[in-house]
Amino acid sequence: MRAVTEMTPRIEPAAPPAEKGTPLLELRGISKTFPGVKALDDVSFAIWPGEVHMLLGENGAGKSSLMKVLCGAYQADAGAYFHKGAPVEIRSPADARRLGIAVIFQEFSLVPYLDIAQNIFLGREFPSRIPGLTDRRRLYREAKAVLDRIGLDVDPRTKVHTLGVAQQQMVEIAKALSQEARILVMDEPTAALSDRETERLFAVMKQLQEKGVAIVYISHRMAEVFALGDRITVLRDGKLVGRAMPGETTPDELVRMMVGRNVDMSYPRRFATEKGEVALEVKGVSAKNGIADINLTVRAGEIVGLCGLVGSGRTEVARAIFGADEVTAGEIRIFGAAQTGGPDAAARIGVGLIPESRKTEGLALIRSVSDNLAVAGLPKMFPNMLFSPGKVRRTAEDIISRLRIATPSARQTVSLLSGGNQQKVVIGKWLAAGTRLFIFDEPTRGIDVGAKSEIFALIDQLVADGAAVLMISSEQAEIVHVCDRAYVMRGKRIVGELSRSELSEENIVRMGMHDE
Amino acid sequence: MSDQALSTPAPRLPSIPGVAIMLVALSVGFALASPGFLTGGNISNILVQSVLLLLLALPMTLIIMTEGLDLSMGAVLTLASLVLAIILVTTKSLMLGLAGAVAVGVAFGLLNGWLVSVLAIPPFVATLGTMGAAQGLALIVSDGQSVVGIPRYVRQVYSGDVMGIPTPVLIGAGFYALFHVLLYHTRFGTYICALGGNRDALTLAGVKWRRLLIAVYALGGAMAGVAALLMTARMNAGHPTAAIGMEFDAIAAVALGGTSFEKGNGWIFGTLMGVVTVGILRNGLNLMAVPSSVQVACIGGLVIFALFLDSIRGHKS
Numbered sequence: 001m002r003a004v005t006e007m008t009p010r011i012e013p014a015a016p017p018a019e020k021g022t023p024l025l026e027l028r029g030i031s032k033t034f035p036g037v038k039a040l041d042d043v044s045f046a047i048w049p050g051e052v053h054m055l056l057g058e059n060g061a062g063k064s065s066l067m068k069v070l071c072g073a074y075q076a077d078a079g080a081y082f083h084k085g086a087p088v089e090i091r092s093p094a095d096a097r098r099l100g101i102a103v104i105f106q107e108f109s110l111v112p113y114l115d116i117a118q119n120i121f122l123g124r125e126f127p128s129r130i131p132g133l134t135d136r137r138r139l140y141r142e143a144k145a146v147l148d149r150i151g152l153d154v155d156p157r158t159k160v161h162t163l164g165v166a167q168q169q170m171v172e173i174a175k176a177l178s179q180e181a182r183i184l185v186m187d188e189p190t191a192a193l194s195d196r197e198t199e200r201l202f203a204v205m206k207q208l209q210e211k212g213v214a215i216v217y218i219s220h221r222m223a224e225v226f227a228l229g230d231r232i233t234v235l236r237d238g239k240l241v242g243r244a245m246p247g248e249t250t251p252d253e254l255v256r257m258m259v260g261r262n263v264d265m266s267y268p269r270r271f272a273t274e275k276g277e278v279a280l281e282v283k284g285v286s287a288k289n290g291i292a293d294i295n296l297t298v299r300a301g302e303i304v305g306l307c308g309l310v311g312s313g314r315t316e317v318a319r320a321i322f323g324a325d326e327v328t329a330g331e332i333r334i335f336g337a338a339q340t341g342g343p344d345a346a347a348r349i350g351v352g353l354i355p356e357s358r359k360t361e362g363l364a365l366i367r368s369v370s371d372n373l374a375v376a377g378l379p380k381m382f383p384n385m386l387f388s389p390g391k392v393r394r395t396a397e398d399i400i401s402r403l404r405i406a407t408p409s410a411r412q413t414v415s416l417l418s419g420g421n422q423q424k425v426v427i428g429k430w431l432a433a434g435t436r437l438f439i440f441d442e443p444t445r446g447i448d449v450g451a452k453s454e455i456f457a458l459i460d461q462l463v464a465d466g467a468a469v470l471m472i473s474s475e476q477a478e479i480v481h482v483c484d485r486a487y488v489m490r491g492k493r494i495v496g497e498l499s500r501s502e503l504s505e506e507n508i509v510r511m512g513m514h515d516e
Numbered sequence: 517m518s519d520q521a522l523s524t525p526a527p528r529l530p531s532i533p534g535v536a537i538m539l540v541a542l543s544v545g546f547a548l549a550s551p552g553f554l555t556g557g558n559i560s561n562i563l564v565q566s567v568l569l570l571l572l573a574l575p576m577t578l579i580i581m582t583e584g585l586d587l588s589m590g591a592v593l594t595l596a597s598l599v600l601a602i603i604l605v606t607t608k609s610l611m612l613g614l615a616g617a618v619a620v621g622v623a624f625g626l627l628n629g630w631l632v633s634v635l636a637i638p639p640f641v642a643t644l645g646t647m648g649a650a651q652g653l654a655l656i657v658s659d660g661q662s663v664v665g666i667p668r669y670v671r672q673v674y675s676g677d678v679m680g681i682p683t684p685v686l687i688g689a690g691f692y693a694l695f696h697v698l699l700y701h702t703r704f705g706t707y708i709c710a711l712g713g714n715r716d717a718l719t720l721a722g723v724k725w726r727r728l729l730i731a732v733y734a735l736g737g738a739m740a741g742v743a744a745l746l747m748t749a750r751m752n753a754g755h756p757t758a759a760i761g762m763e764f765d766a767i768a769a770v771a772l773g774g775t776s777f778e779k780g781n782g783w784i785f786g787t788l789m790g791v792v793t794v795g796i797l798r799n800g801l802n803l804m805a806v807p808s809s810v811q812v813a814c815i816g817g818l819v820i821f822a823l824f825l826d827s828i829r830g831h832k833s
Contacts, residue, residue: 073719093720113780114709114710122706122721123723124721125703133701134703136701161779
């Protein structure tokens with residue numbers, strides 16, 4: 001797996017950095033300690049007007065903490081702030097807002113049952129002429145203006161809970177824009193956006209840059225780092241490990257800084273040479289969730305990719321196979337047996353789903369590693385309904401050592417593990433259930449660069465042991481480097497199949513793109 | 517499944533809420549079953565009798581929208597009505613009495629709000645505790661006896677009218693309008709929705725939400741104080757067990773009205789319909805001479821049925 005292959009810049013480089021002068025905002029020697037963790041250790045950081053400053057680092061490197069210090073949500077234990085060269089204090093979100101700092105959070109700060117306009121102006125409602133009341137007409141007028149600016153064509157009276165993830169992200173962006181921020185902080189703003197929305201966002205960013213707004217941008221996508229960034233700062237373990245200009249560095253160098261060691265990103269896969277038995281056969285399947293006429297096959301010993309744009313119907317296919325969504329036409333056969341039941345039936349005949357939302361759908365976060373590992377295998381382990389804690393512990397410990405899950409003990413609460421190890425627990429729970437067909441939905445989402453190749457090594461081990469894998473991923477580079485074959489989806493249908501030799505990012509993109 | 521096209525308008529299916537269906541169905545059913553139901557006098561009766569519940573259900577809606585609950589409301593109402601009765605008997609002053617009742621309500625509301633927001637005690641537990649405290653105090657101040665000898669003019673609050681409209685209905689309409697404006701036309705209302713929907717969003721917007729949460733519970737207490745006046749005027753006495761279980765009716769009316777216990781999803785007009793539905797049910801069952809113990813069971817069944825209606829329709833859309 002090489003991250004560099006996804007680094008073909010799609011966007012023109014941004015304007016060159018403004019003349020160096022006094023930074024708009026400067027943080028010097030910022031430290032922040034939580035019980036047991038030094039989240040930030042003597043980090044200094046400066047932004048100039050009109051610049052996009054890229055902030056890089058693995059999960060837990062301190063990017064989010066730095067952002068929260070910047071916007072006043074956290075107070076630093078040590079360090080100083082300077083605004084246009086003059087010392088200032090940021091003790092609360094209100095202080096940050098007064099300095100013109102606005103943040104677009106990755107975890108949404110939206111209120112589901114308020115409408116778009118109310119969310120955009122939360123805490124900044126317009127007073128009406130009648131004392132105590134708010135001016136609703138002005139609220140919707142101003143909201144409409146902001147939405148027009150970012151090209152979001154939705155009624156500002158729409159309640160936020162009815163919006164999709166991408167639209168919610170756009171509302172977050174509108175919220176930050178409406179504050180007429182001089183410093184805009186974005187935490188992976190494109191993670192949930194489609195290509196078209198991403199382009200729109202970049203266009204808005206460029207406008208803002210031209211007006212002298214400074215942008216702090218956190219990203220895991222190297223293409224964005226090089227296309228948008230004027231300056232790059234890399235954090236690791238709460239420390240500043242590197243500063244660079246995009247013209248003077250390479251993706252490989254940045255990755256080395258982030259992980260602090262030379263990670264072998266090109267994990268060598270032993271691609272399938274002989275075809276195993278048919279593990280999954282989907283024939284002409286349509287389902288209530290919108291997918292139509294889906295045909296695909298996965299054999300034992302194979303990793304088959306399922307790609308396409310977000311929203312093309314990939315997750316829906318996985319849910320239909322797993323019996324989570326109702327199938328209206330066609331046939332699904334798993335190891336020769338027709339799958340007509342729900343997820344329980346699918347699990348019984350050996351299907352395991354490793355869902356996209358690990359924390360809500362894959363794990364019981366507040367329970368132990370051992371409980372999570374056992375949960376899917378309980379019917380198999382205890383056919384007589386009589387529970388034996390010893391057997392659960394032995395099974396859990398066996399899986400922990402097989403998958404090399406880094407946990408102090410089987411009793412550790414799962415929420416305390418890193419993303420990569422949590423993902424291993426989700427995989428492990430299906431191992432305990434005797435699963436032979438694994439469906440992965442975005443297996444590396446929210447997982448550190450270093451842990452990603454470990455997850456792929458694990459998936460490779462699964463197929464080497466005779467399992468079959470269907471893998472959904474938005475990271476085309478992952479599909480290209482890991483899969484034996486791949487199907488490409490568009491508009492809830494499969495539009496093509498790529499063999500190992502045809503697999504390339506260009507082919508996937510070409511097939512999956514909307515004809516416009 | 518995780519995204520929509522940028523320009524797709526959110527689906528807005530015109531849907532009739534379960535409570536409206538129940539309201540109509542019950543009205544039709546009782547009208548057919550009992551000839552006395554659909555008379556002007558009886559309809560006026562239903563409205564008058566519903567006002568007391570409305571005064572509690574309005575603030576309960578706001579409290580539930582913050583993902584909270586106030587189990588102490590019935591007991592605080594009882595205590596406030598006893599304090600009101602005692603002040604009326606001793607000073608003969610309605611204003612002093614009302615001020616005393618509201619003060620008792622606000623005191624308990626502030627206590628509830630402080631427990632919930634500052635000490636972060638779950639609302640169920642915090643208000644269960646204050647419910648016991650208020651009920652105990654009610655028995656202490658009344659010595660377990662009814663308080664009688666209230667000036668006759670106080671009855672006018674309940675049985676009087678202004679230009680043919682019963683006073684309680686006017687009071688109810690006034691407070692309904694007040695809560696509607698509060699929820700939909702003030703910052704406070706927007707923040708109530710956010711308290712239940714996403715407290716972090718409020719913090720990040722620089723709003724000090726703990727004070728707001730305390731204010732919401734205090735408002736609930738104040739309304740219990742106002743309701744105490746209406747209840748005392750109706751009974752012409754203070755009674756130490758008068759309003760036991762009123763919080764059940766209030767929570768039931770709110771739930772019936774479609775306010776969710778999660779994420780700040782509330783609807784003040786739904787609460788009004790919920791209150792009237794409970795009122796119709798009680799009235800109709802009274803006309804049919806059904807004992808009040810059975811009526812409570814019917815309300816419980818009604819709440820479950822209305823929520824069931826909403827949930828099956830929710831799955832469809």
